[in-house]
Amino acid sequence: MKLKYSLITRRQFLNTLFGGSLIAFFSGTLFSLAKFAFPTLGKEPDFVVLDKKEFAGIPNNSTKAFAWGGVLGLFLKKADGGMTAFKGVCTHMECNVNYKSEQKKFYCACHQGWFDDTGKNIAGPPPKPLEVFEIMEKGEKLIIARKGAKVDLAKV
Numbered sequence: 001m002k003l004k005y006s007l008i009t010r011r012q013f014l015n016t017l018f019g020g021s022l023i024a025f026f027s028g029t030l031f032s033l034a035k036f037a038f039p040t041l042g043k044e045p046d047f048v049v050l051d052k053k054e055f056a057g058i059p060n061n062s063t064k065a066f067a068w069g070g071v072l073g074l075f076l077k078k079a080d081g082g083m084t085a086f087k088g089v090c091t092h093m094e095c096n097v098n099y100k101s102e103q104k105k106f107y108c109a110c111h112q113g114w115f116d117d118t119g120k121n122i123a124g125p126p127p128k129p130l131e132v133f134e135i136m137e138k139g140e141k142l143i144i145a146r147k148g149a150k151v152d153l154a155k156v
């Protein structure tokens with residue numbers, strides 16, 4: 001069956017096709033440029049290797065930040081001297097958390113989320129605990145790894 005008239009004109013069809021091509025081209029180009037400018041953006045490793053000396057002098061009941069790929073990692077030296085490492089990103093909407101030493105808790109200022117010093121979510125909207133990492137040592141290196149990740153210590 002042949003239509004007597006078209007719903008769109010030939011010009012509208014070509015303009016839409018041309019406009020769509022331009023949008024696809026520029027979004028691909030912008031994405032490539034963003035990946036070039038920020039190579040670690042959004043990437044998370046299975047483990048990171050840090051210099052143990054940098055973390056040796058941390059006072060008890062305080063944290064030190066490290067780069068967990070493109071996001072924040074937090075190394076906590078607890079009040080009793082125990083050490084834990086966390087992904088310092090809130091499980092609600094991925095804001096960075098910070099440690100409130102006077103309360104011995106992590107706080108997310110975005111929506112008043114709270115985590116205890118084990119990373120457990122205790123108040124506010126965060127639905128899950130903070131991700132806790134494993135800590136390994138090899139010589140002068142400190143290896144922080146995702147739980148269950150395979151780390152070949154011979155190659156580190």
Ligand code: FES
Nearest residue numbers: 090092093108113
């Ligand atoms: S992002 Fe942390 S409480 Fe919402």
